[in-house]
Structures are given as structure tokens and as C-alpha cells.
Amino acid sequence: MRVFVRFVLLFTIISAISLVLGISLVEVGVSPSYYAYVLIVVLIISLFSAGSILEPVEELRDAFQSAVRGEMRRVTPKSSDEFGELASAFNWMIEELIREKKSLEESEKRFRSVVEELDGWLFELDSHHRIVFATANFKEKFGDVEGKYVRDVLDNFPIEKLESGKFEYEIIKDGKIIPVEVVVKKDGEIYRCLARDISGRRRIERQLAFFKGILEHSVDAIVILDVDSRITVWNRGAEMMFGYTAGEAVGKPLNFLMPKEHWRQCTENFKRAVVEGHVKDIEAPRIRKDGELIIVDQTLTSIHDSNGEVVGFVAIMRDITKRKRAELDLKNSLEELEKRTRELLEVQKELQQLASIVENSNDAIYSVDIVGRIRSWNRTAEKVFGWSKEEAIGMDASALLPEELKGETEFIIRRIREGDSGLSFETRRQRKDGTVIDVEITVSPILDELGELSGISIIARDISEKKRAEREAEKRMFKYDVERGRIYFADNxxxxxxxxxxxVKCGYTGRVISRRYPENIGVCEDNYIMLSSRKMKGTLDPDPEKIYREIMSLPGWKNAVLLDLDYLLVKRNFEEVYELIQRLKDVFFVLNKGILIVCSESDLVGEREFELLKMECSGIKSRKVEIPDEVYEVLRFIYSKNKIGERPSIKDVMNNFGITRNTAKKRVQQLLDRGLIRIIKDGRFKVMEVTEDGRQIMRVA
Amino acid sequence: MRETVKLIEVARELPVSRKDLQMLLLLLVCGLMAYLISIANPALEPLFLALVFGIIAGNLQKDGEKGKIAERYVPVLLPVGITLYGVNINIPYLGGFHPEVVAATLISASLIFLAVFWISSRLKLSKQMSVLLACGSGICGVSAIAIISPLIKPKKEEFSAAIMIITAVGLTGAIIYPTIAHFTNISPEKFAVLSGATLHQTGIVKISSQLFGVEEEALAIKGIRIAMIALVVLVLSIIYSESRFYVPWYIVSFLGVALFSSTYLPSGIVQSLRPLATVMFATTLAAIGYTVNVGKVQRAGIRPLIAAYAGWMVGVVFIMLVIGSGVL
Known part of the structure; x- marks a missing residue:
């Protein structure tokens, strides 16, 4: 309306100007070309006026065109007329359109993002199974597929299954097989298909089956626990190991399998598993359903979800009870072995020491086996006997014996078999060069591992010099001419x-075995044994065997034994007694036990028996001495004392012999007169010492 | 042996095709027609007419290809046209005028220039449009616009619109001035000052002053304004140059030709060169017009028209006041 007003106004102005100009021009008398000028001016003004009027319309048109092209731009309402209102309306429309477009764009963006982010390929098929739409990732994989038949893009695509709504299918692309799950939604004539790659799922399914197999058939107990350490999975291995079925175990805490004192440790292990991820080599006891305690080797691992949160634990347990026991046994055996070895080493050391001792001993030591062969031979034996070790080993031990002692080895073995274990005596041995020496031997049995006698060991000490000196001394001291190791017969x-x-006076141990009373025969009761069939203290049964044992049991080798044969001959016949004498002779000779005197005064010993006894026994001879016996006794006393380093006084002589001082002085004066002794002063005492002449007498005697 | 080159092959390689020739011929016809009409009626500026013919031809044919051809020839034709147009500039001898007349003319021209520029700015016209309208109104109409356009590089549509608007304002003056003279009983000498100082095109000044027999005086006064173009062009080329104190060659040559033709060149030669220069420039304007869409020209709207009219009115009022005050 306002435009119309403006138009009328302009028309009026132009008409008025034209009227004024017309009048003036006519009056001035200008040429008619002025009308052409007017026309041109009017045309130009009209042109620009129209342009001015059309401007908003054209602007609107351009804006419309832009809007159609998608460029939303507003127009500026330059006036408040209809064009202005139109422009405002247009702007409102544009704003609405922009809003709509924006919301559409957002919605499309959302849809696009959903489709793009969709885990799978989305495509649509028409009723002829042509692809009419495909998402970017599908196109990226298979190229520009829109308009193509689905089977040209995806080989053997099961179009017959489209109606089923969901199926699985394997796409073969670039030589790779991609298993996909296709979900189909029919929308009118369009099949909207979403193909999702399920190779990951298949792989996981396979892995799951694999793990399930492991879980089911593992002999180890595999137990899965939730975060509260309650059992959720209990495999067959666990059933076999603990005796609980899955139904019994599931839902219970793991520590129901443990002794109470291990609960705290169990909690610690769970804490460690959470922090470190797993705890290995937990060796701990577990309780079976039947109450039996077993030892398991357990590994505890925490299970995390994709956010790294702990969702549970896996406990894998292996029964190591048998192994543990075996280990324990092995350990004990090892300890035992070590102990034995130690002992053995000690024994070996001891043996080495002993061997060293044996080897370096001053005594000749050798051993003899049961058949009489020498088995060992020390260095001293080599020196004493002259045979080297090589020569001696394997040699018959009887080679060491002089002719008269050939049966000694046999005798010793017999004695040892009879139970004598520490046999010790003086005897003689023959050296390699044939000379005979006196030795003191100690015999010990050698037993094998079964306790059977396997040989004897002999320690021999060369006492030849000692023996000779002793014999010499004894010969000088004895009143009668007797010698140790011999048997003598006396008819008186x-x-x-x-x-x-x-x-006895010369230091021998006297022993009188007789039926006569001791006071009658003038011997001390301590040295007396009464022959009697009655058994009591101090009596001996007149049995040759018992008498033999009694005499044999006498200790040492300085024994002076008197055996009264009279009562024995009454009780036993001569042959038995004679055999006893023979056996005793052997023993005394071999073992050098001392001096045995057999005596008989009765007529029970006839001529023949007497001769036989004389054959076995030596006779007793008295020694000739020029000085009276009692004086000689005193000399012998002094001599014996001097030998042991003592010098007796007159008083000692008095006490020894039980004589008065005068008697003792008289006897000492006789010896002084003969120059056999001398008196020397020892402090304020007067003591006596045998002179060289006295010693000569004693030596000759 | 030296190869002979056939002329046809050479012609083929030349950038001028048959269509180009047709186009050039069309533009030349436009220019020629405009010139001929302007001879018949000096009020109708040949440049304006050539532009209008070009616009009509272009908008009737609507041949994009031909438009491109025309566009291609504009950068070639325009500097040549400007240079040659220099012969149309006649720098007057200021000593022959009354000083008051010279002062009034210069003040009036400046006032119109500033008024148009200011009003254009107020009406939110583009700066190029404002400068074009100000120069066209204040100095010498269409020719001023055509000469300064390569310096300030306006849109083709703005250029065309400015030419049309200035022509319209000038013609309005041609129509109105006899009326003003009729109603105010102004003396012919003073009318010569009024028309010379305020009317845009030389042709219009000539037409309007003929009525009162003061053609010579009016054109002489107009000559002062025309001479201002030399100064304005120089200033604008410096303002709009991309680098400092750069003056395009065609401006220098234009100024040189203008100076040369108005001083040393014999008047006969100048007179004979003027039609050629005018036809050449008219042809250039036809080429510009050919490429212009009339709808877009129209889009310039009524505001530049108002600015141009208002600025012109300021000048008219100023001169009328000066005349009325009895200074002249």
C-alpha cells in the first residue's frame, strides 16, 4: 500500500515538473529535442527507481535461490513497507530453516556417527537384491558397491536366508575368510542388513572351549573364586583331590579347605595376588573331605576386567603330598647317609690311626687267619722276626714257632674258641735265621661281621733279654734248681x-692243691685249696678237668703250684691223672705259666707209674751253698732288696725273718765276715748292701 | 633452404578470431553511432550513448562468449581511449577571465565535488561510487568518470550507473536552466557562468548556453572545470596507486596529450584528431556496456541519483547566491 502511495507521489511530482517545464520551454522557445532529454531523464530515473523498488525483491529472490542451494542467508529489511515485512517474514523463515537444518544436520551427524561407529557393515538391498545403500566402512572394504547385486560383491551371499532375520556367513575377501553374523530387518521392499565380524567371537569361543577342556580334564584342582574369595567354579580335578563335589564346594570360601592356623596366611596371599597379580609356589596343607591332610602347591592369580578392576581369583592346586613325603624320606636317608659317611670317615680315620699305631708300634703285631696263614705284618714284626711284609703275608704262622711249640697256633685257636678273649703269655718264637727268641704275646680274636671267628691278632714283644736276666736272677735266688715252664715230681x-x-718268697704266687691240712704241711691258708667232693669255698672237686681249669685260670706267669696226687689217685685212675699231668705240662711249657710240682708219697704210684711220671716231669735238685741256710736266706733277702733299689737295715732283717736283734746281728756279722755284704750309713741309719762277692755267690747259686 | 611461412597459418596463430572481429566491429559501430548522434545533438554525450548502445546490444544478445571477448578488449582499449581523449581537453588561459568568475567556478566545482561525496557517504554508497559521482558532478561529467575509472577500479555496474546518473542530472540541468533563466530574468553573461560552472557535460553547456547566445563564454568557463580533470586524475592516481607516487602510463600520456594538444599542437590537427579520439573512447565504453547486466546496473537504486542531484543543487544554489549577491 505504501509502495502505491510512493508511486502516486512520484508520478505527481514528475507530472508537476513536466507541466512547469512544458510551460517554460514553450515560452522560451526551445527545440523539440528537449522532449527527448526529458524522456531520457525520466527513463533513467525510472530505471533506478525501479531498481530501488526491485532491490529488496531481487535480494529476496537471490536469498531464496541461495536458500535452495543450501546457503542460508538473511536479508536486511531496508524499509518498513510490505517489502520490509516480506524480508522479516523471509528472515523468520530462514531462521526456522536454519534451525531445522541444524537439527537435521545434528540428527544426520548422530545417525552417521552411529552408522560409522557401528561395529559392522550396514547395507541395504532392494527386492532384486541390489545394494542400494552401504556404509563408508563397507565401501572402504568392498569398493563402490551401490547399485551392484549383492552376490557380485559378496560371493555366495545366502539371499535365501534373508527372510530368516539372522544367519551366519563367511565372506572370502583377499584370500581371507571373515566369518560374519548378518542381522536382517525387512523394511517394506528393503532388506536392511548388518554384517558383524564374528571372527573375534569365534576365536574366543574356541579359546573358551579349549580352556573348558583344560579346566575339566586337568588333574590339578582349578578353583575360580569371586572377589570375596568364594568358590564359583570347582573342576573335576578339585573334586578328585578334595572329595567335595562342585555342588558342595561352590559358594563356600576357599579357607574351608585349610586348617585354621593357615587362614591368616591365606588372606595375606589374596592381598599379594591383588597387588602383584599372582602368587606362586604356595605350599600349604589342605584338608580333604575325609579329614586327611594333604599338601598342595598352589598358584593364586587375580583376574581383572577390561578396566583393570579385580573381579576374581584363580587358584590352581597340585597335590604334592607324595612328593613331599618322598622328599622327606630322601632327606632322612640323606641325613642317615651323611651320618654314616661321617661315622665311616671317623672309623676310617680311627683305622688309619690304628693302622699307624700298629705299623709304628714297638711290638710286633700280626694277624693269622683261621687256617693259620699270616694276613698282616707290621714293621716291628719285620725287625723282630726277620721276614719282610711281602714274605710274611700268606706264610704259615707255624713257621714262626720253634720245633717244640709247633702246636701252639692250634692250641691258641682252640682256647679262643673256648671263650678266652684276652690271652696273654710268654712263649718263644723262631726268627727267619733260625734263632729262638722269648716273646710275650697277647692274643685277641678277630671276628667277622657275623661275629664268627675269622682269625686272631697277635702282639708279640721280644723279651729275650728280659727273660734271660730273669732266669739268671731266679736261678740265683731259688733254693732249688727249678725253672719256670717246667713240671717237677717230688716223692717227698x-x-x-x-x-x-x-x-713264694721269691715273688711267686703259691697254690697248693691237696687233701692234707694246711697247718700240717706248713702253708698259708690263702694259698691252699682242699681237694674235696663237697662243694664249698676253698674246696675243689678231685676231677682232673676241674683241676686243669683251676690251674689254667691262675693269673700271670709266676705261679708256683703244688698238686697233691694221692687223693686224686684214690678218686681217679692213673691214666686220667697222667693225662691231666700231660695237659698241664703242655700248658705250662707253652704258656710259661710258672712252675708246677706234682707230689705223691703213697704206694698208689707203682714202679711203672713212677717211671711214666719221671718221663713227664723233672726231678727237684737242691743247690749247694757253703754258707748256712739261715745266713744264706739273709743274703738272699738283702740281694733281692738291693735289686729293687732298697737297702735293708738290721731291723728289716729282724722283721722279715721274725728273729731277735742279736740273732739278726749274728747272721749279718757272718756275712760281713765273709765279705759278702757291707754296712753303709744312710743318714743316721745303717743299711746293708751286697758286695760284688755276694753278687757272685748269688749269680752262681 | 629458407622456409616460407603461409599467411593463413600466421593468422590462425593470432589472438584475433572471426568472432573477435565481429565483436570489435559491433563495438565500433556503437561508438560510431554514438559519435554521429552526438554531432547531431551535442547534449547527448557520445560516451553515454555508446555505453547505452553497448548495454542494449549486450543485454539483447546475452552471448557469454562475446561478453568475454568484449571484456578482454576493455583493458586494451581503455588506456588507448584515455590517452587519445587528451586531445579533447583544452587547457584555457585563466588570464582571460575575471578573477571572480574563475574563483566562483573553482569554488562551485569543489563544492559540488565535496557535497556529492559527502551525501554519497551519508547514503552509504560505496567509496568508488562516491568518487565517480563526485568527479562526474564536479568536473566534466561522463568523460571524467571514464578517465578516472581505471584508477579507482569500480564495478562495471557502478561505473555504468554513475555514467547514466550523471547524464540524467546533466540533462535535467539542460531542461531546467532555461526555465530558471525565464523566471529569474538572469543576464546572458551570468547565465553563461551558471551553466559553465554547474552543468556536467560540455555538450549540455553548449546547448543550454546557445539559447542566450553565450556559448563561447560558457564553454570557456566549462574549460576551467575540464582542466581540473588533469589535477584530479593526478591526485587520484597517487591516492589509489598500489605503490607510492605511482601514476599509470596512460594517465601520464593523457596529461601529456592534453597539454600538448592545447598548447603546441596546431588546432587543425587537434580538431581532426578529436573525432577519432571520441570514437575510440566511445567504442571502449560500448565494450564496457556490452559486458554489463542491466539488472545489476539498475540495482544501484535511487540513492546515487539523489546524491548526484543534491550535490548539483548545492552548486546551483551557490552560483545563484553569488549571482544574486551581485559579486559577478
Whole structure:
């Protein structure tokens, strides 16, 4: 309306100007070309006026065109007329359109993002199974597919299954097989298909089946626990190991399998598993359903979800009870072995020491086996006997014995078999060069591992020099001409007793075995044994065997034994007694036990028996001495004392012999007069010492 | 042996095709027609007419290809046209005028220039449009616009619109001035000052002053304004140059030709060169018009028209006041 007003106004102005100009021009008398000028001016003004009027319209048109092209731009309402209103309306429309467009764009963006982010390929098929739409990722994989038949793009695509709504299918692309799950939604004539790659799912399914197999068939107990350490999975291995079925175990805490004192440790292990991820080599006891305690080797691992949160634990347990026991046994055996080895080493060391001792001993030591062969031979034996070790080993031990002692080895073995274990005596041995030496031997049995006698060991000490000196001394001291290791026969009992008493005085241990009373025969009761069938203290049964044992049991080798044969001959016949004498002779000779005197005064010993006894026994001879016996006794006393480093006084002589001072002085004066002793002062005492002449007498005697 | 080159092959390689020739011929016809009409009626500016013919031809044919051809020839034709147009500039000898007349003319021209520029700015016209309208109104109409246009590089549509508007304002003056003279009983000498100082085109000044027999005086005064173009062109080329104190060659040559033709060149030669220069420039304007869409020209709207009219009115009022005050 306002435009119309403006138009009328302009028309009026132009008409008025034209009227004024017309009048003036006519009056001035200008040429008619002025009308052409007017026309041109009017045309130009009209042109620009129209342009001015059309401007908003054209602007609107351009804006419309832009809007159609998608460029939303507003127009500026330049006036408040209809064009202005139109422009405002247009702007409102544009704003609405922009809003709509924006919302559409957002919606499209959302849809696009959903489609683009969709885990799978989305495509649409028309009723002829042509692809009418495909998402960018589908196109990226298969190229420009829109308009193509689906089977030209995807080989053997099962179009017959489209109606089923969901199916699985394998796409073969670039030589790779991609298993996909296709979900189809029919929208009118369009099939909207979403193909999702399920190779990952298949792989996981395979892995799951694999793990399930492991879980089911593992002999180890595999237990899966939730975050509260309650059992959720209990495999067959666990059932077999603990005896609980899955139904019984599921839902219970793991520590129901443990002794109470291990609960705290169990909690610690769970904490460690959470922090470190896993705890290995947990060796701990577990309780079976039947109450039996087993030892398991457990590994505890925490399970995390994709956010790294702990969702549970896996405990894998292996029964190591048998192994543990075996280990324990092995350990004990090892300890035992070590102990034995230690002992063995000690024994070996000891043996080496002993061997060293044996080897370096001053005594000759050798061993003999049961058949009499020498098995060992020390260095001293080489020196003493002359045979080297090589020569001696394997040699018959009897080669060491002089002719008269050939049966000694046999005798010793017999004695040892009878139970004598520490046999010790003086005897003789023959050296390699044939000379005979005196030795003191100690015999010990050698037992094998079964305790059977396997040989004997012999320690021999060369006492030849000692023996010779002793014999010499004894010969000088004895009143009678007797020698150790011999048996003598006396037909006079008093003589026999005198010999015994003499020997006792010279340090021998006297022993009188007789039926006669001791006071009658003048011997001390301590040295007396009564022959009697009655068994009591101090009596001996007149049995040759028992008598033999009694004599054999006498200790040492300085024994002076008197055996009264009279009562024995009454009780036993001569042959038995004679055999006893023979056996005793052997023993005394071999073992050098001392001096044995057999005596008989009765007529029970006839001529023949007497001869037989004389054959076995030596006779007793008295020694010739020029000085009276009692004086000689005193000399012998002094001599014996001097030998042991003592010098007796007159008083000692008095006490020894039980004589008065005068008697003792008289006897000492006789010896002084003969120059056999001398008196020397030892402090304020007067003591006596045998002179060289006295010693000569004693030596000759 | 030296190869002979056939002329046809050479012609083929030349950038001028048959269509180009047709186009050039069309534009030349437009220019020629405009010139001929302007001879018949000096009020109708040949440049304006060539532009209008070009617009009509272009909008009738609507041949994009030809439009491109025309566009291609504009940068070639325009500098040549400007240079040659220099012969149309006749720098007057200021000593022959009354100083008051010279002062009034210069003040009036400046006032119109500034008024148009200011009003254009107020009406939110583009700066190029404002400058074009100001120069066209204040100095020498269409030719001023055509000469300064390569310097300030306006849109083709703005250029065309400015030419049309200035022509319209000038013609309005041609129509109104006799009326003003009729109603105010102004003396012919003073009318010569009024028309010379305020009317836009030389042709219109000539037509309107003929009525009172003061054609010579009016054209002489107009000559002062025309001479201002040399100064304005120089200033504008410096303002709008891309680098400092750069003056395009065609401006220099234009100024040189103008100076040369108005001083040393014999008047006969100048007179004979003027039609050629006018036809050449008219042809250029036809080429510009050919490429212009009339709808877009129209889009300039009524505001530049108002600015141009208002600025012109300021000048008219100023001169009328000067005349009325009896200074002249």
C-alpha cells in the first residue's frame, strides 16, 4: 500500500515538473529535442527507481535461490513497507530453516556417527537384491558397491536366508575368510542388513572351549573364586583331590579347605595376588573331605576386567603330598647317609690311626687267619722276626714257632674258641735265621661281621733279654734248681712244700692243691685249696678237668703250684691223672705259666707209674751253698732288696725273718765276715748292701 | 633452404578470431553511432550513448562468449581511449577571465565535488561510487568518470550507473536552466557562468548556453572545470596507486596529450584528431556496456541519483547566491 502511495507521489511530482517545464520551454522557445532529454531523464530515473523498488525483491529472490542451494542467508529489511515485512517474514523463515537444518544436520551427524561407529557393515538391498545403500566402512572394504547385486560383491551371499532375520556367513575377501553374523530387518521392499565380524567371537569361543577342556580334564584342582574369595567354579580335578563335589564346594570360601592356623596366611596371599597379580609356589596343607591332610602347591592369580578392576581369583592346586613325603624320606636317608659317611670317615680315620699305631708300634703285631696263614705284618714284626711284609703275608704262622711249640697256633685257636678273649703269655718264637727268641704275646680274636671267628691278632714283644736276666736272677735266688715252664715230681711232700715256699718268697704266687691240712704241711691258708667232693669255698672237686681249669685260670706267669696226687689217685685212675699231668705240662711249657710240682708219697704210684711220671716231669735238685741256710736266706733277702733299689737295715732283717736283734746281728756279722755284704750309713741309719762277692755267690747259686 | 611461412597459418596463430572481429566491429559501430548522434545533438554525450548502445546490444544478445571477448578488449582499449581523449581537453588561459568568475567556478566545482561525496557517504554508497559521482558532478561529467575509472577500479555496474546518473542530472540541468533563466530574468553573461560552472557535460553547456547566445563564454568557463580533470586524475592516481607516487602510463600520456594538444599542437590537427579520439573512447565504453547486466546496473537504486542531484543543487544554489549577491 505504501509502495502505491510512493508511486502516486512520484508520478505527481514528475507530472508537476513536466507541466512547469512544458510551460517554460514553450515560452522560451526551445527545440523539440528537449522532449527527448526529458524522456531520457525520466527513463533513467525510472530505471533506478525501479531498481530501488526491485532491490529488496531481487535480494529476496537471490536469498531464496541461495536458500535452495543450501546457503542460508538473511536479508536486511531496508524499509518498513510490505517489502520490509516480506524480508522479516523471509528472515523468520530462514531462521526456522536454519534451525531445522541444524537439527537435521545434528540428527544426520548422530545417525552417521552411529552408522560409522557401528561395529559392522550396514547395507541395504532392494527386492532384486541390489545394494542400494552401504556404509563408508563397507565401501572402504568392498569398493563402490551401490547399485551392484549383492552376490557380485559378496560371493555366495545366502539371499535365501534373508527372510530368516539372522544367519551366519563367511565372506572370502583377499584370500581371507571373515566369518560374519548378518542381522536382517525387512523394511517394506528393503532388506536392511548388518554384517558383524564374528571372527573375534569365534576365536574366543574356541579359546573358551579349549580352556573348558583344560579346566575339566586337568588333574590339578582349578578353583575360580569371586572377589570375596568364594568358590564359583570347582573342576573335576578339585573334586578328585578334595572329595567335595562342585555342588558342595561352590559358594563356600576357599579357607574351608585349610586348617585354621593357615587362614591368616591365606588372606595375606589374596592381598599379594591383588597387588602383584599372582602368587606362586604356595605350599600349604589342605584338608580333604575325609579329614586327611594333604599338601598342595598352589598358584593364586587375580583376574581383572577390561578396566583393570579385580573381579576374581584363580587358584590352581597340585597335590604334592607324595612328593613331599618322598622328599622327606630322601632327606632322612640323606641325613642317615651323611651320618654314616661321617661315622665311616671317623672309623676310617680311627683305622688309619690304628693302622699307624700298629705299623709304628714297638711290638710286633700280626694277624693269622683261621687256617693259620699270616694276613698282616707290621714293621716291628719285620725287625723282630726277620721276614719282610711281602714274605710274611700268606706264610704259615707255624713257621714262626720253634720245633717244640709247633702246636701252639692250634692250641691258641682252640682256647679262643673256648671263650678266652684276652690271652696273654710268654712263649718263644723262631726268627727267619733260625734263632729262638722269648716273646710275650697277647692274643685277641678277630671276628667277622657275623661275629664268627675269622682269625686272631697277635702282639708279640721280644723279651729275650728280659727273660734271660730273669732266669739268671731266679736261678740265683731259688733254693732249688727249678725253672719256670717246667713240671717237677717230688716223692717227698715236705720237699715239695719247701720248694713252693721258697718260690713264694721269691715273688711267686703259691697254690697248693691237696687233701692234707694246711697247718700240717706248713702253708698259708690263702694259698691252699682242699681237694674235696663237697662243694664249698676253698674246696675243689678231685676231677682232673676241674683241676686243669683251676690251674689254667691262675693269673700271670709266676705261679708256683703244688698238686697233691694221692687223693686224686684214690678218686681217679692213673691214666686220667697222667693225662691231666700231660695237659698241664703242655700248658705250662707253652704258656710259661710258672712252675708246677706234682707230689705223691703213697704206694698208689707203682714202679711203672713212677717211671711214666719221671718221663713227664723233672726231678727237684737242691743247690749247694757253703754258707748256712739261715745266713744264706739273709743274703738272699738283702740281694733281692738291693735289686729293687732298697737297702735293708738290721731291723728289716729282724722283721722279715721274725728273729731277735742279736740273732739278726749274728747272721749279718757272718756275712760281713765273709765279705759278702757291707754296712753303709744312710743318714743316721745303717743299711746293708751286697758286695760284688755276694753278687757272685748269688749269680752262681 | 629458407622456409616460407603461409599467411593463413600466421593468422590462425593470432589472438584475433572471426568472432573477435565481429565483436570489435559491433563495438565500433556503437561508438560510431554514438559519435554521429552526438554531432547531431551535442547534449547527448557520445560516451553515454555508446555505453547505452553497448548495454542494449549486450543485454539483447546475452552471448557469454562475446561478453568475454568484449571484456578482454576493455583493458586494451581503455588506456588507448584515455590517452587519445587528451586531445579533447583544452587547457584555457585563466588570464582571460575575471578573477571572480574563475574563483566562483573553482569554488562551485569543489563544492559540488565535496557535497556529492559527502551525501554519497551519508547514503552509504560505496567509496568508488562516491568518487565517480563526485568527479562526474564536479568536473566534466561522463568523460571524467571514464578517465578516472581505471584508477579507482569500480564495478562495471557502478561505473555504468554513475555514467547514466550523471547524464540524467546533466540533462535535467539542460531542461531546467532555461526555465530558471525565464523566471529569474538572469543576464546572458551570468547565465553563461551558471551553466559553465554547474552543468556536467560540455555538450549540455553548449546547448543550454546557445539559447542566450553565450556559448563561447560558457564553454570557456566549462574549460576551467575540464582542466581540473588533469589535477584530479593526478591526485587520484597517487591516492589509489598500489605503490607510492605511482601514476599509470596512460594517465601520464593523457596529461601529456592534453597539454600538448592545447598548447603546441596546431588546432587543425587537434580538431581532426578529436573525432577519432571520441570514437575510440566511445567504442571502449560500448565494450564496457556490452559486458554489463542491466539488472545489476539498475540495482544501484535511487540513492546515487539523489546524491548526484543534491550535490548539483548545492552548486546551483551557490552560483545563484553569488549571482544574486551581485559579486559577478
Amino acid at each position: 711232700f715236705d720237699l715239695a712244700v719247701d720248694v713252693i715256699n721258697d718260690l
